[in-house]
Amino acid sequence: MIIYKESKKQFIADVFNDCIEEKINNQMIEKMHRHTGKAEYRSWANSMQYMYKVMDTDSIPDDVDVAIEYRIPNSNKRVDFIVAGEGENGEENAVVIELKQWQSAQRVTDKNGLVRTILGGSLRETTHPSYQAWSYVSMIQDYNEDVRKYHIDLEPCTYLHNYIRTENDPLLDRIYYYYTRRAPVFMRGDALKLREYITKYIKKANNKTLYEIEFGRIKPSKSLQDTMVNLLAGKEEFKLIDEQKVIFEQVLSLAKLNDNKKRTVIIHGGPGTGKSVLAINLLAKTMGELASNSMYVTKNMAPRSVYSEKLQDGNYRKTTIDNLFKGSGSFIDTPSNFFDSLFIDEAHRLNGKSGLYSNKGENQVKELINAAKLSVFFVDDHQQVTLKDIGSTEEIMKWANFYHTSIYEYTLASQFRCNGSDGYLNWIDDVLEVQPTANDVFDLDYDVRVYDDPNEVYQEVLKHNDNNKARMVAGYCWNWIKDGKGDSSVHDIEIPEFDFGMSWNLGSTSTWAIDKDSVSEIGCIHTCQGLEFDYVGVIIGDDMRYEDGHIVTDFTKRATTDQSLRGIKKLYKEHPEEALKKADRIIKNTYRTLLTRGQKGCFIFCTDKALSQYLKMRLDNK
Structure with a gap:
């Protein structure tokens, strides 16, 4: 423009x-x-x-x-x-x-x-x-x-x-x-x-x-998962722009200090601001130029699995990959200052306890800060999507002060997803009442459409699946059918009035985001958070609707197989207002994350007709 x-x-x-x-x-x-x-x-x-x-x-x-x-x-x-x-x-x-x-x-x-x-x-x-x-x-x-x-x-x-x-x-x-x-x-x-x-x-x-x-035609842009091998080889795949470059150089200067003092860096950034790009660039630079004992850490398995797959294609040994990318629960017994630098992506997803049954360790934020001289946390407080997510700015600050570390805070503001449309992100936050604004006019220089039929959403995703970079995602309102987790012909998600049925992403793979036939399956928050596509189709389920002039969330409409709100019913019996507030935040954060996975476009279907009409009205009045 x-x-x-x-x-x-x-x-x-x-x-x-x-x-x-x-x-x-x-x-x-x-x-x-x-x-x-x-x-x-x-x-x-x-x-x-x-x-x-x-x-x-x-x-x-x-x-x-x-x-x-x-x-x-x-x-x-x-x-x-x-x-x-x-x-x-x-x-x-x-x-x-x-x-x-x-x-x-x-x-x-x-x-x-x-x-x-x-x-x-x-x-x-x-x-x-x-x-x-x-x-x-x-x-x-x-x-x-x-x-x-x-x-x-x-x-x-x-x-x-x-x-x-x-x-x-x-x-x-x-x-x-x-x-x-x-x-x-x-x-x-x-x-x-x-x-x-x-x-x-x-x-x-x-x-x-x-x-x-x-x-000019905008080609499917580079994705981080596609350029991982070159980045770690020291090749410049992404030109860091403005505050990205400034923050990169400032964090790198901290990594170069050799005084054995502990430092904590908190980098704030919304969807598409380049948090993961910056984290991987810093990992590559500290490993290569400084020969540092560095590691990339994220709670989310999906991006780790995708990066690992790409690196194996680039002939990296599995042991090398395992030593570069770790889950956030891997630092329970790590000695103090064992690592020179840890780059913790999606830090808002960090948990208290670790392990399959949440019975190990004390606090992942504490353990990460303890383990490294320089701990760099990439945070978006509006992307916490389960009750167990504790990695807030406040929590990081608490443990940074506990260890008497020097604290540095930076903000990534520039938008490189959703066609760079700050207006679309502001529109999402305002519409979902995540961060309502006084402004009701938004510049939506982005391909966002609301459909009355989920089949039409799927057809648009298929049409835009150039280079295998378009995906369907949905809110977690449909159970996984246990016997069908490896069969895409078994439809977990069914919307009978539209004769629509699709399978959740297969349980037999952890790389749904890049698998060849994944466009025929629907991803959930756990398989797409931290990743991006060219186009995304989003099905908003019964856990969010529009009534009496407001967005209303309903945790009872979540699938029984969903672990994101585990414990919410018990909390509701004891403290109903607190439970409703927490569930509302998590459900809205989930849809905010799903709706911002597409670089070029987002196609939406809502099971609640009133919500669909409201979104259309807000788009018409943009």
Whole structure:
């Protein structure tokens, strides 16, 4: 999506007539359903005056395309300014310009690609402007199939028009040469140099170029499970973006400390913010560069099984895999500080006791912090989906303080799932009343549909099952038929009024997410949490309905074979209000997780017709 798109001639006129910022703002409201803050509005007014000086020349043809605020596919990141056209030999080119209001910066010598500058009124570490511009272009190239198909050359650069160059300028230090060579830095007084950079690649207009950038086919994007082998081999599969890169470098700097002090890191992040990508990148880096005794830990068996399968395909030995990926109950007897680093993914799923019968150990959070010098917890407090889940931020803080560790907290905010639509995630939280907002208008730049027939949902999933990356999932409202756990022709889930029947994912496999024929089965929360697909079909069962203007949950409609709410009936007899509150949170968290597994789309069926109508109404009023 491009917010503002005009010819260079029209852009010049809009800036000259002092209406450019108003035009961008109006398009932002129309296309993204959001109002712009004063700071961003002022930045447009300021930056576009400088770009006017750069673009106001006969050497840049009047009819070349100018784009402002282009949203990168599968993310919520936006490119500031693009000039698109043709090169000297008819090749399709685009110059991608990251604009900055900075006035000063400082080097950061111990963290790759980071600088310090004033952001939000205080001095903070952030990515070097050249790293940002280069990583944004890399994302476009990675996601947009037409950019690769038509060999569109994207040339990144950054323009700090308020920044006065100094002798031995920190932004131009040789430690950043890898990035500044790929994305040159232009500063105050460099308008002519930036103009020459643009004219080097843009000789004449070609309206196809910007069209293909904006509307190019978005290929099924990389999934973590598919790139595991290369990541652990030290190959860069995912360009870490903005706060991902900052947090990665900050945690890595803690891992490099060799002072035998204990440290606890808590990284908050909602669905699709890259928690698992960051965890695996940190594992690979600490193992490779630092030769650290590191390990990836998660309570969820499904992602561990999938990663293990992929690594075995990459000729990793089983003993090596077992030493890299562990369940959270494996640290009961681990000596203090035995590990240099533990990266605990899906930490919200940690339990108190361990073992099949929950009769071992004391507390998994405590045991993990005890076992490592550096414990890194990746947490989303709204993804606790069973009564046994205790891995909250509060619980981690409690045991970090118990061991007198230094505590560091970071937040991953950028969205890289659900087509990068923050609006969709906010819509889900508001609709399910997980985190209601005062806003009732959301930018849903995401393929979400509600169907009246579960067969239609399944047909859409089949239609979108390119590369085996679409799946059906459902709330745990249907029992597993014991004798049919290895037979997909035995239908655990049946909705008779629609002549619909499917099997739960087979009990004979732990890799349902990547198995060849799994599209014919339905996954549950336990087989898909921590994983992602291109498209997901979600069946919302009788445990959630809509009545009297609110979302209502009903734990009595859960399957008797479901262990997520084990003990809730006893608690209900003793403390009914507490039981209802806990069950409500778990059921809503479950559906929130299921509804956010798809990178590109989500198709929904509700057994409760009133809930279906409510979701449709909320989509119509988005």
